[in-house]
Amino acid sequence: MYLENLVLHDFRNYADLTINFSQGVNVLLGENAQGKTNLLEAIYVLALTRSHRTANDKELIRWQTTTATLQGRLHKSTGAVPLELELGRRGKRAKVNHLEQAKLSQYVGNLNVIVFAPEDLSIVKGAPAVRRRFMDMEFGQMSPKYLYNLSQYRTILKQRNQYLRQLNRQQAKDKVYLGVLSDQLAAFGAEIIHKRLQLLQQLEKWAQAVHSEITQEQEQLTFHYVTQVPTADQTSVDHIYQTLQALYQQQQAKEIFQGTTLLGPHRDDLQFGVNGKNVQTFGSQGQQRTTALSVKLAEIDLMKAETGEYPVLLLDDVLSELDAARQTHLLTAIQDKVQTFLTTPSLDGVARKLINAPKVFEVSHGTLHEEEPH
Numbered sequence: 001m002y003l004e005n006l007v008l009h010d011f012r013n014y015a016d017l018t019i020n021f022s023q024g025v026n027v028l029l030g031e032n033a034q035g036k037t038n039l040l041e042a043i044y045v046l047a048l049t050r051s052h053r054t055a056n057d058k059e060l061i062r063w064q065t066t067t068a069t070l071q072g073r074l075h076k077s078t079g080a081v082p083l084e085l086e087l088g089r090r091g092k093r094a095k096v097n098h099l100e101q102a103k104l105s106q107y108v109g110n111l112n113v114i115v116f117a118p119e120d121l122s123i124v125k126g127a128p129a130v131r132r133r134f135m136d137m138e139f140g141q142m143s144p145k146y147l148y149n150l151s152q153y154r155t156i157l158k159q160r161n162q163y164l165r166q167l168n169r170q171q172a173k174d175k176v177y178l179g180v181l182s183d184q185l186a187a188f189g190a191e192i193i194h195k196r197l198q199l200l201q202q203l204e205k206w207a208q209a210v211h212s213e214i215t216q217e218q219e220q221l222t223f224h225y226v227t228q229v230p231t232a233d234q235t236s237v238d239h240i241y242q243t244l245q246a247l248y249q250q251q252q253a254k255e256i257f258q259g260t261t262l263l264g265p266h267r268d269d270l271q272f273g274v275n276g277k278n279v280q281t282f283g284s285q286g287q288q289r290t291t292a293l294s295v296k297l298a299e300i301d302l303m304k305a306e307t308g309e310y311p312v313l314l315l316d317d318v319l320s321e322l323d324a325a326r327q328t329h330l331l332t333a334i335q336d337k338v339q340t341f342l343t344t345p346s347l348d349g350v351a352r353k354l355i356n357a358p359k360v361f362e363v364s365h366g367t368l369h370e371e372e373p374h
């Protein structure tokens with residue numbers, strides 16, 4: 001898939017912008033704080049209705065204005081799909097083919113994006129929450145059912161945590177109601193864990209191939225999904241559901257004592273190993289970077305396998321974070337395959353030589369000027 005154009009109105013520092021893109025590599029060139037990342041963020045928001053940088057949608061609306069609109073014409077193998085998103089005081093409105101979607105989960109998944117920013121190195125180094133977020137954002141785009149299960153799970157988790165706090169303070173007594181909430185949480189939790197395991201198994205295969213190529217077969221990458229559900233990786237949704245239910249029963253007193261839910265996919269983690277050793281703990285900086293790069297490149301292929309289309313790739317200032325060999329690997333892997341948007345303060349060295357006919361835009365104070373082709 002590729003994004004043919006983008007029209008922004010009052011999004012971040014873009015008052016009005018209309019721009020046509022290349023199907024290949026689009027370079028956003030500019031000094032600091034001109035709006036390069038804001039433009040990548042606009043594409044991300046158009047895809048997922050939320051930002052990868054902030055949970056507060058109000059930050060996305062241009063200062064002193066009330067409503068941001070984003071429009072883009074997407075091309076898929078099945079034809080063109082106009083997308084439209086409005087962010088206002090009263091929330092979000094999303095349209096596909098000019099038709100308003102009742103649920104945002106029906107909208108998400110049309111435009112698939114993968115972002116790679118320097119912070120993505122924290123997929124390996126960071127806290128477990130970073131890796132859970134990574135799984136949820138990627139898998140949610142591939143599977144509307146995953147996204148639905150996740151949003152149900154979050155709602156019930158909130159209710160259950162509230163109720164556990166009430167039980168803890170003896171403001172409530174009814175354990176039957178806790179049982180109902182546990183049952184619902186286990187049902188959605190089991191679906192989430194099962195899908196994560198299934199998609200991680202595939203992602204691991206793609207990532208292993210990339211990692212082995214980058215390291216000239218010196219290193220073997222492995223994934224390990226960390227969960228409190230025993231034998232989760234060999235089992236059915238129903239079995240995970242029953243195991244979770246039993247665990248909630250067993251841990252009831254402890255959960256009431258702590259006033260919070262201690263088990264489930266919101267507590268799980270993902271670990272990466274290189275040649276059998278945990279990269280987070282034992283890996284060098286270089287191994288951690290290569291792992292993050294392999295995982296990101298693997299996502300491109302997984303998304304193609306799951307949705308039938310290559311996603312759009314957003315590279316936010318990552319070239320400067322990678323050495324020449326890894327830059328070369330990244331750029332050759334994506335060339336002529338994936339529509340790419342790349343921000344950088346300057347385009348020289350490896351990148352200028354490697355990218356075939358990029359469309360280069362100079363970004364300055366929320367405006368874009370297309371550079372003449374070289």
Ligand SMILES: Nc1ncnc2c1ncn2[C@@H]1O[C@H](COP(=O)(O)OP(=O)(O)OP(=O)(O)O)[C@@H](O)[C@H]1O
Binds near residue numbers: 013030034343
């Ligand atoms: N809601 C908003 N309304 C208007 N301007 C905003 C808004 N949010 C951010 N900005 C402005 O956007 C600019 C930042 O743009 P952006 O984050 O895209 O930088 P950049 O070009 O990627 O630079 P860098 O390389 O430093 O990351 C800043 O000047 C900031 O003041």
